[in-house]
Amino acid sequence: MAGSWDGSYDPGSQSDESYQFERLHIEPIYDAFICPLTKQVMRDPVTLENGQTFEREAIEKWFKECKESGRKLVCPLTLKELRSTDLNPSIALRNTIEEWDARNEAAQLDMARRSLTLGSAEVDILQALKFFQYLCQKSRSNKHVIRNAELIPMIIDMLKSSSRRVRCKALETLRIVAEEDSDNKEIMAEGDTVRTIVKFLSHEQSKEREEAVSLLYELSKSEVLCEKIGSINGAILILVGMTSSKSENLLTVENADKTLENLEKCENNVRQMAENGRLKPLLTLLLEGPPETKLSMASYLGELVLNNDVKVFVARTVGSSLINIMRSGNMQSREAALKALNQISSCEASAKVLIEAGILSPLVKDLFTVGVHQLPMRLKEVSATILANVVSSGYDFDSIPVGPDHQTLVSEDIVHNLLHLISNTGPAIECKLLQVLIGLTSSPATVLSVVAAIKSSGATISLVQFIEATQKDLRVASIKLLQNLSPHMGQELADALRGTAGQLGSLLKVISENIGITEEQAAAVGLLADLPERDMGLTRQMLDEGAFQLVITRVVRIQQGETRGNRYMTPYLEGLVRVLARVSFVLADEPDAITLCREHNLATLFIDLLQSNGLDNVQMVSAMALENLSQESKKLTRLPELPAPGFCASIFPCLSKQPVISGLCKIHRGTCSLKDTFCLLEGQAVEKLVALLDHTNEKVVEASLAALSTLLDDGVDIEQGVNVLCEAEGIKPILDVLLEKRTENLRRRAVWVVERLLRTDDIAYEVSGDPNVSTALVDAFQHADYRTRQIAERALKHVDKIPNFSGIFPNMG
Numbered sequence: 001m002a003g004s005w006d007g008s009y010d011p012g013s014q015s016d017e018s019y020q021f022e023r024l025h026i027e028p029i030y031d032a033f034i035c036p037l038t039k040q041v042m043r044d045p046v047t048l049e050n051g052q053t054f055e056r057e058a059i060e061k062w063f064k065e066c067k068e069s070g071r072k073l074v075c076p077l078t079l080k081e082l083r084s085t086d087l088n089p090s091i092a093l094r095n096t097i098e099e100w101d102a103r104n105e106a107a108q109l110d111m112a113r114r115s116l117t118l119g120s121a122e123v124d125i126l127q128a129l130k131f132f133q134y135l136c137q138k139s140r141s142n143k144h145v146i147r148n149a150e151l152i153p154m155i156i157d158m159l160k161s162s163s164r165r166v167r168c169k170a171l172e173t174l175r176i177v178a179e180e181d182s183d184n185k186e187i188m189a190e191g192d193t194v195r196t197i198v199k200f201l202s203h204e205q206s207k208e209r210e211e212a213v214s215l216l217y218e219l220s221k222s223e224v225l226c227e228k229i230g231s232i233n234g235a236i237l238i239l240v241g242m243t244s245s246k247s248e249n250l251l252t253v254e255n256a257d258k259t260l261e262n263l264e265k266c267e268n269n270v271r272q273m274a275e276n277g278r279l280k281p282l283l284t285l286l287l288e289g290p291p292e293t294k295l296s297m298a299s300y301l302g303e304l305v306l307n308n309d310v311k312v313f314v315a316r317t318v319g320s321s322l323i324n325i326m327r328s329g330n331m332q333s334r335e336a337a338l339k340a341l342n343q344i345s346s347c348e349a350s351a352k353v354l355i356e357a358g359i360l361s362p363l364v365k366d367l368f369t370v371g372v373h374q375l376p377m378r379l380k381e382v383s384a385t386i387l388a389n390v391v392s393s394g395y396d397f398d399s400i401p402v403g404p405d406h407q408t409l410v411s412e413d414i415v416h417n418l419l420h421l422i423s424n425t426g427p428a429i430e431c432k433l434l435q436v437l438i439g440l441t442s443s444p445a446t447v448l449s450v451v452a453a454i455k456s457s458g459a460t461i462s463l464v465q466f467i468e469a470t471q472k473d474l475r476v477a478s479i480k481l482l483q484n485l486s487p488h489m490g491q492e493l494a495d496a497l498r499g500t501a502g503q504l505g506s507l508l509k510v511i512s513e514n515i516g517i518t519e520e521q522a523a524a525v526g527l528l529a530d531l532p533e534r535d536m537g538l539t540r541q542m543l544d545e546g547a548f549q550l551v552i553t554r555v556v557r558i559q560q561g562e563t564r565g566n567r568y569m570t571p572y573l574e575g576l577v578r579v580l581a582r583v584s585f586v587l588a589d590e591p592d593a594i595t596l597c598r599e600h601n602l603a604t605l606f607i608d609l610l611q612s613n614g615l616d617n618v619q620m621v622s623a624m625a626l627e628n629l630s631q632e633s634k635k636l637t638r639l640p641e642l643p644a645p646g647f648c649a650s651i652f653p654c655l656s657k658q659p660v661i662s663g664l665c666k667i668h669r670g671t672c673s674l675k676d677t678f679c680l681l682e683g684q685a686v687e688k689l690v691a692l693l694d695h696t697n698e699k700v701v702e703a704s705l706a707a708l709s710t711l712l713d714d715g716v717d718i719e720q721g722v723n724v725l726c727e728a729e730g731i732k733p734i735l736d737v738l739l740e741k742r743t744e745n746l747r748r749r750a751v752w753v754v755e756r757l758l759r760t761d762d763i764a765y766e767v768s769g770d771p772n773v774s775t776a777l778v779d780a781f782q783h784a785d786y787r788t789r790q791i792a793e794r795a796l797k798h799v800d801k802i803p804n805f806s807g808i809f810p811n812m813g
Contacts, residue, residue: 027104033097036077037062041101045094046087052077053090060087105135109149116154122163129155129169136176143181152177152187159196164205171200171211175218185222194219194228201238206249213242213255220262229259230269236260240276267293271300279310283317295336298322302339308347315344315353323354327362334375338382345386351393355400360409363387364402368417377429384432391439398446410446415453423462427471434466434477441484451488460489464496467503476520479510483523486530494531494538504538505545511576512550522568525551525575533582536589542582543592551580552600559608574617577609581621584628594632603629603678603685610688610704616697623689623703629678630710636677637670666720667711680711686728693733698742705737705749712756722760731757735767738776748788751780755791758798768799777801 035042035055044056052075054062062076063085073082112128120128132151135142146152155177158170174197178184188194197219200212216239219225229235242248242256263269264281274282286297306314318340325337341359345351366375366383375383391397397409407414415437422433441447454460463485466478486493497504510524528547531538542548555576557563580602583593597603606629609622665672665679672679680686685707692704708730711721725731734757738750754777758764767773778801781792796802 027100027107030100032093033100042093042097045090045097047090048075048088049082049084049086050075050078050080053093056087056089109135109145113149113151113154116151116158118157118161122166125158125161125163125166126169129158129166129173133173133176136179140180143177143184146177147181147184147187152184156188156193156196159200164208167200168205168207168211171197171208171215175211175215178215178218182222185219185225188219189222189225189228194225195232198229198232198235198238201235201242206252209242210249210252210255213239213252213259217255217259217262220259223265226263226265226269230263230266230272236263236269236272237276239263240273240278243278267296270297274300274304277310279306279314283314286318287321291333294325295333298325298333298336298340302336302343304343306343308349311344311347311350312353315350315357319344319350319354319357319359323357323359323362326359326366335379335382338379338386342382342386342389345389348393351390352395355390355393355395359386359390360397360400360402363390364409364414367421377426380425381429381432384429384436388432388435388439391436392442393439394443396445397440397443398449410440410449410453412449412453412456415440415450416457419454419457419459419462423459427469427474430466431471431474431477434474434481438477438481438484441481447484447488451485454485455489455492460492461496464493464503468506472520475510476523479507479520479523479527483527483530486527490530490532491535493527494535497531498537498541504541504547508545508547508550511554516564517566517568517572519568522572522575525572525579529575529578533578533585536586539582539586539593540590542579543590543596548580548583548596549600551576552602552605555580555605555609570615573612574615574621577618577621581606581625581628584625587628587632588635594636597629597678598676601675603674603680604683607674607683607685607688610685610692616695616700619692619695620697620700620703623692623700623707626678626680626685626689627703627707627710630680630707631713633672633677633679633710634668634713634715637665637668637672637679638677639670640664667716667724669717680707681724686711686724686730690725690728690730690733693730693737698746701737702743702746702749705734705746705753708734709749709753709756712753718756719760722757722763725757726763731763735770735773739772741776741779744784747780747784751777751784751788751792751795755795755798758795764798768801774799774801 029041032053033041035045035058036052037058038055040055042053042055045053046056046059047053048059054076059076063073066073073085074080075082108131112131115124115128117125132146132155136146152174155170155173158166158173161167161170174188178188197212197215200208201216203209203212216229216235220229239256239260243253243260245253248256260273260278260281264273267285270281270285273279282297282301285293286301287294289297301314301318322337322341325333326341329337341354345354345359363383363386367380367387369375374380391409400408402409403411403414409415418433418436422430422437425433437450440450454463463478463482466474467482469475469478482493497507507524507528511521511528513521533539554563555573558569558573558576563569583590583596583602586593587597603626606622606625609618610626612618612622664670665681667681668677668679671677672681674680674682674685680689689704689708692700695701695704708725710716711724712718725734734750734753737746738754741747754767754773758767774796777792777795777799781789781796781802784792793802
């Protein structure tokens with residue numbers, strides 16, 4: 001290799017590199033340096049009794065083979081028998097060889113150094129890098145040689161090469177140079193070397209990623225470099241990603257994982273890992289670290305944004321530990337624990353884990369404790385938030401003791417204490433405590449206990465007053481709570497809303513806000529909708545305050561697509577329609593209600609709403625409103641004024657002739673219109689109601705059948721009503737409702753309507769031949785309530801299934 005690398009050397013070969021480099025010599029090899037057995041330069045030459053010199057390991061192997069095969073002990077070179085196996089070290093020869101070897105290595109090192117520039121040929125750079133690897137693997141002391149020759153920065157420069165093979169080999173060489181050598185690692189920590197290595201983690205070539213991870217793993221064994229690696233933006237994120245990757249090879253994943261384990265020595269790195277989804281190191285420190293580390297980790301946990309699965313994992317791992325800190329730690333530790341618990345309690349599954357770990361009792365104690373040991377108000381707010389989180393999980397809170405006398409969250413005195421806190425703290429904590437009550441009133445198992453406690457505390461008016469709060473979150477919480485309470489204490493809430501306090505006006509203001517549809521608006525209109533619809537005083541006040549005009553405007557805007565939809569659209573529209581239907585319950589007593597219905601043509605609006613497919617409650621309530629409106633038609637229709645009969649006609653009635661008046665309603669016998677008298681014969685109301693008789697929701701069917709029943713009611717022309725239903729093809733759907741017998745209420749309604757239909761002979765004749773209808777009527781006659789059985793009896797008489805002289809029931813008008 002005089003003056004250059006031996007051209008016979010293949011830089012791509014990985015096999016027997018040490019042999020390849022041992023063949024590269026600057027000075028000639030003397031025969032005395034070569035072992036006759038191995039044909040290689042000796043490292044530990046020894047001499048036999050006959051003066052022949054061999055490599056110690058090779059001659060010992062020869063002696064062993066002779067002994068095992070039973071041959072005579074002979075010199076492998078002369079083949080003459082030897083008297084002993086004594087080996088004498090050839091110290092002078094070994095020193096000469098070592099000096100010769102050192103001179104060669106120094107010359108080779110110098111040549112390799114000159115090859116290590118970006119302008120050199122790829123083959124020369126690769127061979128130089130492999131030579132450095134050979135030196136380091138040959139002797140640890142050679143790593144000092146590499147360092148002292150200032151070769152490490154030159155190897156680092158090779159990471160900038162355009163050759164992928166050179167970059168990979170440079171990464172590999174740096175790893176070998178750094179192995180078990182802290183001084184070399186320190187040199188690599190200087191400048192941007194670590195940042196450059198980290199960049200290779202995101203390279204497309206898997207070989208470069210693999211070598212970069214292996215090098216980082218080696219560097220991470222140094223605590224100084226742990227901090228350096230962690231400080232590189234994205235390093236920990238990429239490593240964490242690699243550990244969960246299914247596309248990386250197993251060695252890369254393993255090295256990435258081991259690198260992260262080493263990086264855990266620095267708390268800042270642990271925080272970064274937690275932020276990027278590797279929480280176990282943080283949780284381990286929180287459980288096992290010294291007190292100041294536990295505090296630091298708990299504090300950081302409270303700042304993290306976690307997904308729900310991770311929250312459950314954290315709750316199971318450190319939930320109990322955090323609860324214990326919350327019970328007995330100093331104020332700083334309690335604050336850190338509370339904030340961490342606040343973070344992990346905000347999903348249903350993790351909240352249940354914390355409940356089972358015993359979080360409720362210390363939470364309640366923290367909230368209610370006053371005096372020296374009480375929490376500052378800002379931490380009571382955190383406690384209230386956690387309690388609101390866990391209560392919304394839907395757990396059975398009626399069975400978990402939280403007080404010294406085994407009280408539960410829904411015990412009267414606990415609810416009273418919550419109500420007292422709500423009335424005597426600031427808006428932030430009031431809002432959270434209202435959310436606690438929202439959670440408790442959202443469960444059928446606990447709502448009645450809370451309602452009873454609220455009633456016994458006399459807090460209804462106080463809760464209603466929050467409707468006027470200026471803080472939106474507080475106002476939303478109060479409205480949602482009142483909505484939950486309204487099905488159980490609607491009259492009390494209606495009484496509280498009536499009057500001059502302004503809460504009703506505040507509710508209407510929320511409903512009318514022109515900002516799309518919010519949760520607050522849906523809750524506000526839901527609250528109004530749940531109040532007793534026959535409360536005249538409330539309806540009167542709503543009329544006076546223009547509530548119905550406002551609701552009509554909002555419904556029309558939704559129908560016309562002017563209000564953009566979102567997840568609150570359905571409950572908001574359902575609430576609006578229910579509120580609007582209130583006006584139909586007071587028509588008989590409120591002339592202003594009739595005027596409102598006429599001015600805004602509410603009958604047409606409700607008919608249009610019958611076609612709100614997919615919105616069962618809207619359809620049901622619209623049909624109910626139409627029933628109420630239609631009930632008033634017979635009172636509102638204008639009957640014709642007939643001229644007084646003449647003198648002769650008064651004496652001889654047979655001579656009189658009634659005048660024929662055209663344009664009268666055939667059912668109500670007067671002048672009718674949909675707008676003014678709410679007559680269902682207009683606007684295709686009958687057809688649309690008949691179409692709903694086939695609905696899958698029995699409540700929609702019942703409401704539609706009730707509205708159609710008004711066409712057959714006393715006080716109208718029943719025969720003409722039957723004709724209208726025939727023309728609308730409604731007879732068969734009505735009979736089908738009777739046959740299906742889906743609910744007792746539906747059967748009661750259907751029997752009543754069918755009896756009226758059977759008063760028409762043609763229909764009675766047709767039905768008498770249908771055994772299914774007869775069977776359904778007989779079943780009602782035998783098993784329904786008393787009133788329905790009477791009506792079923794009359795229906796069976798119409799089809800001659802019961803003789804008219806039956807007399808089973810006494811006559812009742």
